Amino acid sequence: MKIYFTFEPRPDLKEPLVEEFPNVEFVFDPKLDEKQLPDTDVLVTYGEDLNEERIELATKLKWIFVASAGIEKMPHQAIHDRGLLVSNVRGIHKKPMAESIIAHILSLKRALPFIYDNQKKGEWNKKAQLSELNGSAALIIGPGAIGSEIGRLLQAFEVFTIGCNRSGQEAPFMNETYKIDDLKSVLPKAGIVISMLPSTSETRHLLSYDHFKQMGENTIFLNFGRGDVVSTDVLTRVLEEKLIRHAVLDVFEIEPLPADSKLWQLDNVTISPHFSSHSSRYVERSLEIFKPSLKKWLNGDDNVENKMDILRGY
């Protein structure tokens, strides 16, 4: 039984893992070495180092544990055709990412960019309109693990939370939940709109110019799901026309955001370089998900945490 990590955890995280599973052969490499693939049973990867040939090389492979949430760069069909078990660390992002989202919302409400700018100029300037998160309403499109954690925190700030998902079924920490089909009629209710949608054929360019026209001019839009939920052209137009107050973007259609993108020039947008899930506690938390899953799987139970449908993408 060989488990191959294509990244290297810190010694204080690696050693307890190896000790806990004495019958498993662990191999850790800072990056994937194809020579390791033929006898690997379980592959632990950030999900960006696989392709069809490598899946073919890994003839004994049964399970890919992706220490990331996105699987866009994986060879979906090849993995599906082999019937490989795939699981990821979906839950891991929820705390740091929800913190980033609350950070950005509060920063805008409490005028932090204004404070930072005036400090740089050495100016004592009180002339900002400070508003409150308290008492707002927020719409979370795609209230999965991360979206629910955002809802939980928002509710602590006495925010009314509205979820929007495919089924319209109740989601945790949402005061109300609607179907994605009803999105347009729900948008005017919320001063904060957060997209947490993954990239799938159904979500691509889901948000149109008309959707943004339904939002109030004081709306803060945040995209922390995937960049292609709205076309960059639509988003740029919306911001140029000031249909909404501000957009906070952690994800983009093309990443890195090209240097000549108009978005860089606008002052009603925050450009975060797709790192809002980063955390000094990331690998620690990945292993907290991996260890019980591995225990289960070694006992013959395939039903591990965050088991994925590789073709559906989540």
Place this chain on the structure above:
Amino acid sequence: MKIYFTFEPRPDLKEPLVEEFPNVEFVFDPKLDEKQLPDTDVLVTYGEDLNEERIELATKLKWIFVASAGIEKMPHQAIHDRGLLVSNVRGIHKKPMAESIIAHILSLKRALPFIYDNQKKGEWNKKAQLSELNGSAALIIGPGAIGSEIGRLLQAFEVFTIGCNRSGQEAPFMNETYKIDDLKSVLPKAGIVISMLPSTSETRHLLSYDHFKQMGENTIFLNFGRGDVVSTDVLTRVLEEKLIRHAVLDVFEIEPLPADSKLWQLDNVTISPHFSSHSSRYVERSLEIFKPSLKKWLNGDDNVENKMDILRGY
């Protein structure tokens, strides 16, 4: 019965107030006019327009309602000698101010200044260490109304909250509470230290260089109480020597912070121009405190909300 406001609420807030108390004569001025004082029974003020002479002029005055938390600029002895009832809007600050404090902490943990700076340079740069508020420990010195609200929000982020007050008696939303006398031994426990202390003879320069030496080098210190809890010289030395990671200051010994203050030059400090209690909902909330208090007082009950001891300062 005449109530004199030395500021003017918006019409949508003023009119319902006047209607609710038909037997009261209300006078609203954008600033204090001494001619109004002699027949004023109740004065509603932000607390910065009074002096001994004005208190003498107001021969009928019985109650000063201060629509602010600080009373430093009021003639304490003269008010005390006249035995005037004084109450303020202490609770009003708690939501906006707690939001500002959480905003600043999350901004540092989630690298918002780094994001803003790179955006200005047009650089897609992921090279920041993002950490988490989740799992931290925070020490709140002076866990009164605002401090407890901060504690409540911090606990939603799964932060361990430690209160520090004079008595050491339990305070709401604090996992533990210690006496101010034990402060030095408590400081090493917390990665976040927040002072909410008012300015009194007991709190002046309470925090010494030795206190900061007890904090870890990754500590974030926030002062949102009053500036003189630590001398500017001590604070500057602490930051120059990088004894702690960062200070977020909303209050200063001298305000506005003088243009030649060294603090402007340091990059491990955030200078907020003493406006973290500001909110677009400020007057609305003041009147929510004033109205029930007025009802009580008109019924002969002096025991109104936030009744103050003008000499003790809170």
